[in-house]
Amino acid sequence: MTPVQFDTVALIGIGLIGSSLAREIRHKHLAHRIVISTRSAETLKRAEELGLGDMYTLSAADAVREADLVIVSVPVGASGAVAAVIAGALKPGAIVTDVGSTKESVIAQMQPHMPDHVHFIPGHPIAGTEYSGPDAGFIGLFRGRWCILTPLAGTDDTAKTRLRLFWEAVGSNVDEMDPGHHDKVLAIVSHLPHIIAYNIVGTADDLETVTESDVIKYSASGFRDFTRLAASDPTMWRDICLHNKTAILEMLSRFSEDLAYLQRAIRWGDGEKLFDLFTRTRAIRRSIVEAGQDTAAPDFGRHANDPVE
Amino acid sequence: MTPVQFDTVALIGIGLIGSSLAREIRHKHLAHRIVISTRSAETLKRAEELGLGDMYTLSAADAVREADLVIVSVPVGASGAVAAVIAGALKPGAIVTDVGSTKESVIAQMQPHMPDHVHFIPGHPIAGTEYSGPDAGFIGLFRGRWCILTPLAGTDDTAKTRLRLFWEAVGSNVDEMDPGHHDKVLAIVSHLPHIIAYNIVGTADDLETVTESDVIKYSASGFRDFTRLAASDPTMWRDICLHNKTAILEMLSRFSEDLAYLQRAIRWGDGEKLFDLFTRTRAIRRSIVEAGQDTAAPDFGRHANDPVE
Numbered sequence: 340m341t342p343v344q345f346d347t348v349a350l351i352g353i354g355l356i357g358s359s360l361a362r363e364i365r366h367k368h369l370a371h372r373i374v375i376s377t378r379s380a381e382t383l384k385r386a387e388e389l390g391l392g393d394m395y396t397l398s399a400a401d402a403v404r405e406a407d408l409v410i411v412s413v414p415v416g417a418s419g420a421v422a423a424v425i426a427g428a429l430k431p432g433a434i435v436t437d438v439g440s441t442k443e444s445v446i447a448q449m450q451p452h453m454p455d456h457v458h459f460i461p462g463h464p465i466a467g468t469e470y471s472g473p474d475a476g477f478i479g480l481f482r483g484r485w486c487i488l489t490p491l492a493g494t495d496d497t498a499k500t501r502l503r504l505f506w507e508a509v510g511s512n513v514d515e516m517d518p519g520h521h522d523k524v525l526a527i528v529s530h531l532p533h534i535i536a537y538n539i540v541g542t543a544d545d546l547e548t549v550t551e552s553d554v555i556k557y558s559a560s561g562f563r564d565f566t567r568l569a570a571s572d573p574t575m576w577r578d579i580c581l582h583n584k585t586a587i588l589e590m591l592s593r594f595s596e597d598l599a600y601l602q603r604a605i606r607w608g609d610g611e612k613l614f615d616l617f618t619r620t621r622a623i624r625r626s627i628v629e630a631g632q633d634t635a636a637p638d639f640g641r642h643a644n645d646p647v648e
Numbered sequence: 649m650t651p652v653q654f655d656t657v658a659l660i661g662i663g664l665i666g667s668s669l670a671r672e673i674r675h676k677h678l679a680h681r682i683v684i685s686t687r688s689a690e691t692l693k694r695a696e697e698l699g700l701g702d703m704y705t706l707s708a709a710d711a712v713r714e715a716d717l718v719i720v721s722v723p724v725g726a727s728g729a730v731a732a733v734i735a736g737a738l739k740p741g742a743i744v745t746d747v748g749s750t751k752e753s754v755i756a757q758m759q760p761h762m763p764d765h766v767h768f769i770p771g772h773p774i775a776g777t778e779y780s781g782p783d784a785g786f787i788g789l790f791r792g793r794w795c796i797l798t799p800l801a802g803t804d805d806t807a808k809t810r811l812r813l814f815w816e817a818v819g820s821n822v823d824e825m826d827p828g829h830h831d832k833v834l835a836i837v838s839h840l841p842h843i844i845a846y847n848i849v850g851t852a853d854d855l856e857t858v859t860e861s862d863v864i865k866y867s868a869s870g871f872r873d874f875t876r877l878a879a880s881d882p883t884m885w886r887d888i889c890l891h892n893k894t895a896i897l898e899m900l901s902r903f904s905e906d907l908a909y910l911q912r913a914i915r916w917g918d919g920e921k922l923f924d925l926f927t928r929t930r931a932i933r934r935s936i937v938e939a940g941q942d943t944a945a946p947d948f949g950r951h952a953n954d955p956v957e
Contacts, residue, residue: 465869468946524862529869540929542903553833560838563942570933573926617882620849624879626864633872637777639948
């Protein structure tokens, strides 16, 4: 068995991330057997219709019994409950990981349940779309994206290497960091953008002077970018807000402070301040495109497939 | 001459919008002659290299002398100066329009200069990308997008119809509204999103605990959407902030109020309030996609052209 291959992988949760992993594992032959478990009978049935695994069960404990690798892909608020359910059924030597967007909270929820004879290595692939559920997954989701591992002190090196090779095999670059630092980074690059997007879409929805029809028709002028983020899975995002509270509140407060400064510049017609801010933000965009983390195509390439009349 | 055709069109300003119009006019045979004028000799030279027009001049007055249709596509802060320069050279019966993102201010700046013998009809195509300059234009930019006309009382119907047909010929749907209403609508669907995007990118840039390298690497988790808007033309956006101040400050204050409410829900762990907001924002996204104002492809179709390995 090559180090990147597992005999049995158990996927607990089969939404966008879980089902993309199932497709990649099959496509790249990363396991001999894929066992899928999820809480909802309907979702499990759908996963089976899609042929995502080799075995399907509503019992997370049954799913992990034979597994060498267990990947928990559930809303972060459910991590503790899953850990409690699978703990007694885990095979000695198994690697248990997760894909949650907050790491300190997931560790606090899961670690107390983990038996000494397994390797618990928390992780977070920085990848996703605004869609959710088993139909939303696809091959290529992780390609060129970063996956962050936040291993605990004393983690077995061989287990860590196997998990790292697994993520590399599905196309990711792998980084390691401290869970607290992860939570701060994600608060600014992911959690705050989503919260702000949800907020502005809510503000627009509540206006009396501008109708919903106006908002929809003219959304192409900027607003529609925000609506995509604000169409993300509500359960997932509620849980993130509740489970990365400290870092999110810190970033929100800095954002609001900066916005007040900008608002003041607008009120007092300070064109120079506005121009300075609007200029320095361009550099970050360039760096992101250069780092291969976004396309340089105008409008994210939305026009790329338009027919020319 | 069909009503949609003009003998001579003068394009004052040849950035993203002006140069896209030049390309469309040529492509759809909407004029016999395209005259291009811009303030910068370098940009004018580039327009000529790209073959965007039939005549090129640094003098906006010379450009409009023979024109039946004059389209002013400059940052809104420059509208008044352009109007003053072209006023004495305008041909009787000419239609003068603009593409500015704020309408009350543009009208206040331009109208006093307009002679009685021309038809001044302010307009605003809701279309653009994060790129600027004559190289950024392309055929198809206006297709399926709305163009808003904000005609003044007593505007000649024939002139209005000709301008409407012109925008329809380049693929736009045309709407008419009051300039004040336009400015409020744009404040929420365009100006506020851009200001917020500039602001969050600025906040991220200023953090001490999260490095710029972290921000760039992990931007795919939401942040990169904002950096695209925050890479837009600084001069254009400075001018918009200065020229739609009242409506922008109103929308900003509502946004901040809503954000404070959301922040409080996070601080107090009110999952129900968060879930409610995160759920109702999904409907707007669906409506925008159904209205043809955005693609339903995950992540704006960024993955659409990825090769499968």
